[in-house]
Every structure is written in structure tokens, then in C-alpha cells.
Amino acid sequence: MSTNVENTPRVNRQFLLASRPVGDIKESDFEYKEAPVPTPSQGEALVRNLYLSLDPTNRIWMSDMVQYMPPVELGEVMRGVAIGVVEESKNLFLKPGDIVTGLLGWQDYALLKENQANFVTKINPPLPDPLFAAVGPLGVTGVTAYFGLLEIGQPKPGETVVVSAAAGAVGSVVGQIAKIKGCHVVGITSSDEKCQWLTSVGFDAAINYKTTDLNSALTNACPNGVDIYFDNVGGSILDTVMSHLNLFARIPLCGLISTYNSTEPVPGPYNFGLVLMKRLRIQGFIVSDYHNRWHEAIKDIGEWMKQGKIKQEYEIVEGLEKAPKEIMKLFNANKIGKLIIKIV
Amino acid sequence: MSTNVENTPRVNRQFLLASRPVGDIKESDFEYKEAPVPTPSQGEALVRNLYLSLDPTNRIWMSDMVQYMPPVELGEVMRGVAIGVVEESKNLFLKPGDIVTGLLGWQDYALLKENQANFVTKINPPLPDPLFAAVGPLGVTGVTAYFGLLEIGQPKPGETVVVSAAAGAVGSVVGQIAKIKGCHVVGITSSDEKCQWLTSVGFDAAINYKTTDLNSALTNACPNGVDIYFDNVGGSILDTVMSHLNLFARIPLCGLISTYNSTEPVPGPYNFGLVLMKRLRIQGFIVSDYHNRWHEAIKDIGEWMKQGKIKQEYEIVEGLEKAPKEIMKLFNANKIGKLIIKIV
Numbered sequence: 001m002s003t004n005v006e007n008t009p010r011v012n013r014q015f016l017l018a019s020r021p022v023g024d025i026k027e028s029d030f031e032y033k034e035a036p037v038p039t040p041s042q043g044e045a046l047v048r049n050l051y052l053s054l055d056p057t058n059r060i061w062m063s064d065m066v067q068y069m070p071p072v073e074l075g076e077v078m079r080g081v082a083i084g085v086v087e088e089s090k091n092l093f094l095k096p097g098d099i100v101t102g103l104l105g106w107q108d109y110a111l112l113k114e115n116q117a118n119f120v121t122k123i124n125p126p127l128p129d130p131l132f133a134a135v136g137p138l139g140v141t142g143v144t145a146y147f148g149l150l151e152i153g154q155p156k157p158g159e160t161v162v163v164s165a166a167a168g169a170v171g172s173v174v175g176q177i178a179k180i181k182g183c184h185v186v187g188i189t190s191s192d193e194k195c196q197w198l199t200s201v202g203f204d205a206a207i208n209y210k211t212t213d214l215n216s217a218l219t220n221a222c223p224n225g226v227d228i229y230f231d232n233v234g235g236s237i238l239d240t241v242m243s244h245l246n247l248f249a250r251i252p253l254c255g256l257i258s259t260y261n262s263t264e265p266v267p268g269p270y271n272f273g274l275v276l277m278k279r280l281r282i283q284g285f286i287v288s289d290y291h292n293r294w295h296e297a298i299k300d301i302g303e304w305m306k307q308g309k310i311k312q313e314y315e316i317v318e319g320l321e322k323a324p325k326e327i328m329k330l331f332n333a334n335k336i337g338k339l340i341i342k343i344v
Numbered sequence: 345m346s347t348n349v350e351n352t353p354r355v356n357r358q359f360l361l362a363s364r365p366v367g368d369i370k371e372s373d374f375e376y377k378e379a380p381v382p383t384p385s386q387g388e389a390l391v392r393n394l395y396l397s398l399d400p401t402n403r404i405w406m407s408d409m410v411q412y413m414p415p416v417e418l419g420e421v422m423r424g425v426a427i428g429v430v431e432e433s434k435n436l437f438l439k440p441g442d443i444v445t446g447l448l449g450w451q452d453y454a455l456l457k458e459n460q461a462n463f464v465t466k467i468n469p470p471l472p473d474p475l476f477a478a479v480g481p482l483g484v485t486g487v488t489a490y491f492g493l494l495e496i497g498q499p500k501p502g503e504t505v506v507v508s509a510a511a512g513a514v515g516s517v518v519g520q521i522a523k524i525k526g527c528h529v530v531g532i533t534s535s536d537e538k539c540q541w542l543t544s545v546g547f548d549a550a551i552n553y554k555t556t557d558l559n560s561a562l563t564n565a566c567p568n569g570v571d572i573y574f575d576n577v578g579g580s581i582l583d584t585v586m587s588h589l590n591l592f593a594r595i596p597l598c599g600l601i602s603t604y605n606s607t608e609p610v611p612g613p614y615n616f617g618l619v620l621m622k623r624l625r626i627q628g629f630i631v632s633d634y635h636n637r638w639h640e641a642i643k644d645i646g647e648w649m650k651q652g653k654i655k656q657e658y659e660i661v662e663g664l665e666k667a668p669k670e671i672m673k674l675f676n677a678n679k680i681g682k683l684i685i686k687i688v
Contacts, residue, residue, distance in 0.1 A: 060621075065617070065621075066587075066615075066617070066618060066621050066622075067621050068620070068621045068622070068623070234616065234617075243410075253619055253620050254620075255620065256616070256617055256620055259616075259617060265614055265615035265616075265617065266615075266616055266617060267611040267612055267613065267614050267615075267616055268611055268612020268613045268614075268616035268619070269611065269612045269616075270609055270611050270612075271410075271609035271610075271611075272578065272600070272603075272609075272610055272611055272612035272613075273409070273410075273600055273603060273609065273610060274410060275597055275612070275626060275627075275628040276412075276597050276598075276599070276600055276628040276629075276630075277404075277410055277411045277412045277628070278410075278412070278628065279412070279627070279628045279629050279630060279633060280626075280627070280628050281625065281626070281627040281628075282619060282624075282625070282626045282627070283619075283623070283624070283625040283626070283627075284619040284620040284621070284622065284623045284624050284625075285620075285623050286620075286623060289623060
């Protein structure tokens with residue numbers, strides 16, 4: 001991994017939030033801008049971004065609905081998790097060459113203010129290989145999968161775990177951890193290709209909900225019912241899985257991607273009475289809630305990856321300028337694994 | 345308390361389930377029958393019912409929707425929790441004069457089969473005073489309040505607890521336990537009379553949702569937001585309270601009385617995305633889940649009642665024949681405290 005200082009662009013390319021999406025994201029919701037590369041003052045550090053993570057939660061940040069962080073302001077640099085290298089530092093905790101990850105934004109350069117240095121996490125050597133795993137299984141999506149499944153889901157050996165958006169960056173790790181924990185694991189996804197990939201990484205079954213009757217497919221794939229439904233999507237898939245849940249089943253609610261582009265609030269499960277009758281637990285969570293336990297997840301997942309028990313696919317797209325178009329892929333179900341922009 | 349053996353009717357008056365209600369319960373959903381008083385065989389015991397508890401969950405048992413117990417069959421004696429006295433016993437564990445509580449049904453006499461003796465709980469002397477507290481705060485409704493609030497809700501001192509159907513048998517005990525635990529407690533109910541009663545037993549505030557704008561009333565009554573919403577009703581009140589919940593708030597889902605008479609499945613909260621954004625926990629429970637910890641609740645509640653920290657109102661209606669009409673009171677919000685039929 002070279003930091004390519006000699007190729008540093010003279011300008012700081014940025015994408016600002018130009019408008020709040022109505023329904024699907026459009027490229028015109030972002031505005032391209034070339035700003036000067038900032039110079040750090042006392043206490044500040046300059047980070048050059050290397051990889052930008054594209055995540056469904058980006059859509060939440062673009063809206064002004066009630067959410068778990070303040071929304072991105074119009075005219076502000078689009079928020080995004082990235083990996084970068086410190087190029088210049090007047091901050092005590094960061095030195096040139098340090099590799100950091102955090103909310104560095106959709107831009108070539110992030111200027112970390114003195115009080116923002118702890119918004120980034122330093123990645124200590126040995127660096128992950130590939131480095132961009134630090135925004136995948138060894139970063140935000142892996143940690144999401146880990147705590148959502150293990151802390152909220154509380155899987156026990158022999159239980160059945162169903163995960164939606166199973167071929168995605170989070171879902172695929174959820175299923176593989178559930179297998180490590182001795183569960184029967186079924187993934188719901190949107191193409192036969194993804195189904196094949198899921199069973200190749202150890203899922204007991206995978207259902208293409210676009211070509212199959214989900215209800216009868218779940219009956220076949222989950223003969224003992226469902227104990228944990230790790231939900232990334234919400235909507236009608238949640239409704240269908242609800243009717244397969246066992247007593248005392250848990251629903252770690254990680255995402256509601258099917259509803260993010262909705263222009264109206266989306267109601268909860270069609271038959272909400274089941275929550276009472278089956279004594280279900282539905283619990284929302286955000287990975288940042290586990291910020292101070294991050295290392296636990298990374299340690300375990302790193303070990304499992306070394307043992308070949310967790311695999312991850314990546315789609316690496318070169319060019320920051322592609323981000324406004326590529327992000328739409330997250331919503332049209334057109335990828336396997338983790339989507340990352342290589343900033344060149 | 346006299347067992348009035350000399351007044352024992354010669355017949356066993358029973359109400360059978362005649363039809364499954366569509367919408368509201370009608371008296372014609374029950375069929376009156378006079379059966380012979382049964383004679384216990386080896387292993388069996390005959391119980392004469394004294395008090396019949398009427399509870400919103402009775403409505404669930406009358407339907408054939410997915411539920412937490414098998415529905416009452418058409419033509420079967422209506423299921424109900426009651427207190428009775430053992431009149432005759434050929435069972436090792438029960439002797440004449442024992443006071444028991446359990447699913448004894450809408451009838452004068454229940455014949456306990458050998459394998460049903462453990463469906464009832466023997467109430468050991470000293471008996472509660474009044475005895476019918478054993479189906480109230482010292483029985484099913486008190487235990488429901490206790491575990492729902494303390495185990496599912498996990499209240500911490502200084503937190504704000506909101507409870508719906510607050511003047512009911514469960515809600516009123518929830519609020520009083522929450523006060524004992526140092527919480528700020530707000531009840532939602534349906535009349536000014538009930539509001540006055542709630543503040544008289546220690547609620548910090550009570551809201552008549554029929555005459556007040558619930559949203560602004562909650563803003564006033566819960567200046568620090570809501571940490572626990574103990575929900576007995578579901579529907580639009582749940583929707584409104586949702587927007588007042590703090591991060592990591594808990595919703596012990598105890599009942600959905602606003603929806604039981606609905607003829608269609610009722611969807612979950614209007615803005616389900618809040619579960620994710622606010623990391624809410626919604627958890628259904630049924631008191632029987634805590635069967636083997638029943639004594640913990642009774643011990644604490646009994647102590648609190650002795651100390652005058654928990655008060656309960658009762659509405660005692662004389663005559664088994666009134667049950668089919670009285671049960672409707674549970675759904676038209678027309679009572680304070682616990683509704684009980686005295687079987688005479």
C-alpha cells in the first residue's frame with residue numbers, strides 16, 4: 001500500500017449534499033466542488049482519503065427525518081466512513097503515515113479539528129490485508145454484524161437464524177458468525193448468483209425472494225421455525241418472516257433498507273399482535289452504540305477470517321467521482337458483499 | 345370468608361363459547377348451560393368457584409387468531425381465571441377446604457383432572473384480605489405488572505415511565521411499582537375521575553386522552569422524554585407515545601386492547617423506523633412466562649401493600665350470570681381497577 005504522495009491532487013474534490021432525496025437517490029442530490037487542500041493549524045491533522053465506504057445508512061443521513069445522528073446539512077460535505085492516511089499533523093495523537101478510519105466524508109482530504117481527532121480510529125500495524133477490510137468485516141459492517149447477532153440476537157447452538165439482505169456486507173458476516181455459533185442459517189437475497197455464493201460460504205440455505213414464494217421457501221428451509229431474524233430490510237419481508245418466528249424469537253433490527261426511499265413513515269409489521277402472542281423482542285441498534293467494545297469484535301472476526309471461517313466479497317470501484325452513481329447499487333440489490341470506492 | 349356449602353347450587357351453571365366475536369363481544373357469543381355437578385374420580389378434585397376474574401386477554405382466547413394459548417373451542421366452557429375452594433378431592437395434592445386459583449372457567453364447579461392439578465395454585469394461609477386480591481395485585485394482574493415493568497422495562501431511578509390503560513388492574517400497579525422504584529410516572533386513561541384516582545395513588549401526572557391532545561400533554565408531563573412505555577393498548581396511543589421516547593427506551597408490550605376487537609390484523613407503530621433510529625426495544629410478554637417466579641412478585645407486592653405503597657380498586661359484581669355483559673366493560677373503558685364476578 002503506497003500513499004502516493006506524488007500523485008496528490010492539488011485540489012480537494014468534494015461531494016456536497018445538494019438536495020434531500022425524495023424517494024430514490026439521484027446523482028443530482030450531490031454537488032461536485034473543488035476546494036483548496038486545507039492546511040492544518042495547531043491541534044489539527046490533514047488526512048488523505050484512500051477508500052470510501054458506501055453504506056445503506058448513508059441514505060438516512062441525507063434525509064431530515066428523525067434519525068440517530070444529525071442529518072447532513074445541505075451544502076455540507078456528504079458524510080461517509082472512509083480510510084485515510086495522515087499527511088500532515090499538528091495533533092498530539094496523530095502522525096504522518098498513520099492509517100485512520102472514521103467519518104472522513106466524500107472528499108479527497110479531511111481536515112480533523114483538534115476535538116475531532118477522536119472521531120477517527122487509528123489502525124495499528126499489522127494493517128489488514130486488504131486494507132479496505134477495515135471498512136468491511138474488520139470495520140463498521142463486521143462490527144455491526146457481530147454485536148447485532150451476538151448481543152441483540154443471543155443465538156444458541158441449534159437455533160435457526162434468518163438474515164435478510166444476506167449477501168450484503170453485514171448480512172453475509174451475520175450468517176457466517178451464526179454458523180460459527182452452531183446455528184442453522186438461512187439467507188434471503190435477490191438473485192440465484194447470490195444464493196450460490198451464500199451456500200458457498202456456509203449458509204445452510206439461501207432463498208431468492210424475487211423468484212420464489214418466500215413463505216413456502218421459509219417453511220422448507222426452517223423446519224423448526226425461526227429463532228432469530230436479523231433484519232436489514234423491513235417491509236413485506238419482515239411481515240412474511242414474522243409468521244415463521246418461534247416463541248421468544250428475537251429480531252435485531254439493523255436496517256430498514258426497503259423503506260429508506262419511502263416518502264412517508266412506514267408502519268411496523270402487518271400483524272403486530274404476534275409480538276405479544278409470541279413474546280417477540282424487536283430491538284433496534286446502531287453500531288456506534290458499541291464504540292467502546294469495537295476491539296472485541298475485531299479481535300474475534302480477525303481470528304475467524306484467519307481460520308477461513310469468515311469470507312467477504314468486495315466490489316471496489318475506482319474514482320471518487322463514481323460515488324453518487326454507485327451508491328444507488330445499495331438500493332437496487334445489485335451487488336454481493338461490500339461496496340467501496342477507491343479514491344483515485 | 346365462608347364457603348357456603350349449604351348454598352351450593354344443585355346444578356353447575358356454565359357459560360360456553362357459542363361463537364367467535366366479530367368485532368366487539370356480544371352477550372350472544374356465550375351460551376348458558378346447566379350441567380350436573382361432576383363427581384371426582386380417582387386423582388380428580390372438585391372445586392367450587394368463588395370469584396371469577398374478567399380480563400382483556402379473555403377476548404384473545406375467544407378468537408381463533410394466532411395466540412399464546414390454544415383458543416377456547418366452540419361449545420367449550422369459557423376459559424377464565426378464578427378463585428375456588430376444593431369441595432371434594434381424590435387428588436393427593438388437594439384437600440377439601442383448600443383455596444386455589446387458576447383457569448377454573450366460567451362456571452360454578454370445575455372438575456380438576458389428575459394431570460390438571462398443577463394448573464391451579466394453592467393459596468396458603470394466611471389468605472389475602474380481601475380474598476379476591478388473589479386474582480388482582482396478589483395474582484395474575486399484579487404479577488403481570490411486576491415482571492413486565494421490572495424484568496422487561498428495567499426501570500432506573502429518575503427515569504420516566506408512561507403507562508396506558510393506567511387505571512386498569514395492571515396499569516395502576518405498574519405505576520405504583522414504578523414510583524417505588526424512583527421513577528417519574530405518567531398514566532394515560534380515559535376520564536377525569538380516573539385521572540384523579542391515579543394522582544391520589546401517587547402517579548405524578550395523569551392524562552385523559554379523550555379530552556386532551558395526548559401529544560402536547562405528554563410534552564408537558566414528560567419534560568425529559570419517556571424511557572419506558574408500558575403498553576396495554578397499542579394502536580394510535582402507541583404511535584403518539586413513540587415520538588416521545590428517548591434513545592434506548594423500552595416498550596414492555598403487555599396488551600393491545602385497542603386492537604382485540606379488530607377484525608383484521610393491526611399493523612405496528614406508524615413510524616416503525618423510530619425503533620431503529622432510537623434503538624428501541626419492543627418486547628411482548630405473557631405473565632405465564634414467569635410461572636416459576638410467581639412467588640417473588642407476590643412477596644414484594646404483598647409487602648408493598650402492607651406498607652400502603654400499592655393500592656387497588658375493585659369492582660365486584662355479584663352473579664355469574666352477569667359475566668357475559670360485564671366483560672364488555674373492559675373494552676369501553678368504563679371502570680377503575682380490577683373487575684371481578686362474585687359467583688353467587
